[in-house]
Amino acid sequence: MIAEVIVDVAAHPIDRPFDYAIPAKFTALIEPGMRVKVPFGPRKVLGFITGIKETSDFDPKKLKPIHELMDVAPVLNEELLDLAKWMKRETVCFEIDALKVLIPAALRAKYEKRFVLNARLEEIAPELHPLFDQKPFVKMQDAADFYPLLKKEMDKGTITADTDISQQTAIKKVRIVHFAEAEQLASIEIRKNAKQQEKLLDFMRAHAGEAFESADLQKQAGVTLPTIYSLVDKGAASLSNEEHYRDPKMLQEAEKKDALAMTPAQQDAYDAITASLGTSRTFLLHGITGSGKTEIYLQTIDQVLKQGKEAIMLVPEISLTPQMTLRFKERFGDKVAVLHSGLSAGEKYDEWRKIQRGEVQVAVGARSAVFAPFENLGLIILDEEHESSYKQDDSPRYHARDIAIYRSGRHQCPVILGSATPSLESYARAQKGVYGLLVLDKRAKNQPLPTVNIVDMREELRNGNRSMFSVPLAEAIRERIENGQQTVLFLNKRGYSSFVLCRDCGTAVQCPNCDISLTYHRSSEALRCHYCGHDEPVPTSCPECESEHIRFFGTGTQKVEEELARLVPEARVLRMDVDTTRNKGSHERILAAFGEGKADILLGTQMIAKGLDFPNITLVGVLSADTTLNLPDFRAAEKTYQLLTQVSGRAGRDKLPGTVYIQTYSPEHYAVTLAKDQLYEPFYEQEMAMRRASGYPPYYFVANIQFTHEDLMTAATYAEQTVRYLAQQLSPGTVIIGPSAALIARINNRYRYQCLIKYKKEPRLAEVMQQLIKVYRTDWLKKGATLSIDLNPTTVM
Ligand code: ADP
Ligand code: ZN
Ligand code: ZN
16 A cells, blocks of 8 residues: 655655555554655655555555654545645645645644543553553554554544643743732832832822733833832732633633524525525625624524534634624534634644534634634635735735635535625625625614714815824814713824825825835835836925925824823823734733723724724724825725725714714825725725726736845846746736835845736646746755745735
């Protein structure tokens, strides 16, 4: 017997299976989908068995034998093995990369096998007794009859195999400081000259009864650990070590809740979906924020479970909050496995095992949960399907939506793509009837949409206001503070780019050849087009109106916070950005504090755009809509529209009506004006016309090919050779753009060069890409280059 094995050799990826002889002792147990150790050159490497066959094209006598079995049961079933092959083809990746992404991270590392005895020791074959006597498995497997005997016991169920991964994935604990209550703190006394302790005590008194992560506390209160210890000794606080930042207790104790009575619109959508159970139909559920999409997910999943099948619920990582998962726990109890990034690798593995063993029927998680190893899928849901985080940034560059649709074909189950602002691709497919279109155009509790005001910041400047806050927004904030209502301020700071904008006329300096803003490169003091390579020196005055009020854009949250302190000194402000959420759990803690009314204003970056659902928020301010609008990316308008709609949806979700102010230098841009009233369809029409005119998705497909090298010229040369090769090989209708330097021209001292391919139909694409990879493997790789191919990139920056 011969096994086909895909080996894991990162240094020189070889993208085909190798044949290995199966030693007789393994034949009883061996199956595709198991991992093995095999000799490869001088080393032993990890590999996946992808097939078992009788004969080989190679001389069987020369085949090397498999050295060791890493699993005694497959970690991947046939469907997932096929999926890896499909991903290899569709995303142009190495099969080993696809295989590795299908299993939990814990299984990618080394681990110990462990066997569980389910019967009395005397009941099993004596040869196997040493298994339960600390004898290493690796030694035992040399015995000729070991595997047949083990197989027999496993079939009987007297022994089950398990994996001991606890050592590799030691759980990181964080120290939490719990402050005493106000009364207790009032009674604490401190020596006169203990300034540090006094400072900390003041801080504690201002936050009585709260808990802080020790590292956070040191930073925020400006004290050191010994000071914290002294106050703990005095009884001002207690310490604990906590494993997880999300509250598993809250989820474990979730009370069972019943389904809500659906609105007629929800009922229609529900009926359409449930009527399609058992088919591979894809639905686009287009429902405005708060229209009750989640309720539809819950009830359709319930129906799927009643039919004895399983469901996958995908949400963007940023929306995977305790509040969100609680809704699933309340409905489905312990039938749910939640795969979130707060779990250690070991815990993630445990959840994955529950799925594999059929102990749970619903998996809720971010992108990679689409690979949940269910055997009998009845439904796959992607909420916020337009989110770019569904696409993986590095190899395999898969999109969870494509994987969901592939698996739906395999399992004959429907897919629901839900969004308030669908991606253009999905909406276009729904328009053509490829997807079923379901619409919810009213909020579930019938609250009106918030009133959205667009503020022209050029006007503000003309009136002498140089602040980041327009007069109407500043006034609205003050009003909220007086009335005890809450405000969310959103600083649009997405991407890495800075661009140059005229503060008088709102012009962002554009490329003469492309409809895209030029990007400011600090290193060379130049503006460059990232699409065609055009560059020019930074202008000193506006090319449109000659104003000298021209400057780089990109203000930090910290600066906003300072200005806010001058504007409304009495306001209590919580800041949420990459700096304040670096520690695990800080994200949730800030949100919880805001929810409990401990601040008047929440100020943050895009991470606050989603999931905020607090009744007391009646004002949302977008400080500048322009950052996303001027991204050097063909999706800039789409991203702006999505973001503005999302953020606006945070206001007035309960009884109090909401008001939104969007500050912008481009008040007439259609992405801004149409987001004002959440007019998706007119936006779609207009944006589609733009895409058609400039030849971008969904009219054309795009592929991005990128080289990196320590030497700029080498990277550029390979990109150039590639462009020439592509021009020869691809059809005349295909457009090749570049080569040009990537937006971030150097990362980690490696220069990045890229070219873009735009095509409508390119039957030879896969073949040509494989050819490129071949040259890469045999030549460029050895010379220190990396090549990445990204089909359908979510961004081309
Ligand atoms: P979406 O996912 O579209 O943003 P949700 O499902 O979160 O919307 O619903 C928004 C709010 O409306 C939630 O507070 C939810 O509990 C409530 N809701 C949804 N459907 C109903 C219904 N049929 N009856 C009453 N309240 C509902
Ligand atoms: Zn100008
Ligand atoms: Zn250009």
